[in-house]
Amino acid sequence: MDPDAALVPVRHQRICLPETELDFSGSLYSVSVLKVGYCVPQSDGTFKADGTISLIRGPKTVLVDTGGSWDRDFLLRALKDRGLRPEDVQVVVGTHGHSDHIGNLSLFPAALTIVGYDVSEGDTYQPSGLAEGRVHLMDEQVSVVPTPGHTGQDVSVQVTGTSAGTVLIAGDLFESCSDEETWRKLSLNPAMQEASRQRALQSADIIIPGHGPPFRVMRS
Ligand SMILES: [Fe+2]
Helix, strand or coil: CCCCCCCCCCCEEEEECCCCCCEECECCCEEEEEECCEEEECCCCCEEEECCEEEEECCCCEEECCECHHHHHHHHHHHHHCCCCHHHCCEEEECCCCCCCECCHHHCCCCEEEECCEEEECCEEECCCHHHCCCEECCCCEEEEECCCCCCCCEEEEEEEECCEEEEECHHHCCCCCCCCCHHHHCCCHHHHHHHHHHHHHHCCEEECCCCCCEEEEEC
């Protein structure tokens, strides 16, 4: 994504994908949604929520968001079903610091850990340009992009070159495919988030939101 791109609203249509369409293959990298997040208001004023968990496989194995701590057994099982142990995950990304997204970071103590703008290995924190708006490249096709607004330090993970085009694992930059009525109430800085959303809509073909199934972006 180009951080300097003009922030004119992107004319587009969203195609909401069914919960069965969760895998986006590619010759180098593939993206799979392991768990579709949700956010369901309850009659007593509470709401049930969990964050989407996604896995990127290719030259690097990258987990993007880990769900809440209650997802521990689910996550271990989902990785095992794909022939992976926790130590096979080389990079774990928390798109932001909310508890329904980063509840299982402790399963991956040896992984490069990126949470918001913090990049660390064990207790060693590395300089990164994320706070200055710069993209953190993992390699040619996978990058971590600052997309602030929902919190002060949100990131998304962009994977280019899949058969579906560019996939953006967006955390709560987008709540769901149809989130126009909901995202602002959950946003720390709606103007900043709107700018981040428009930049995402300019470049992504598939967006994986934080609390719903993926959707396709059709620009006109
Ligand atoms: Fe959140």
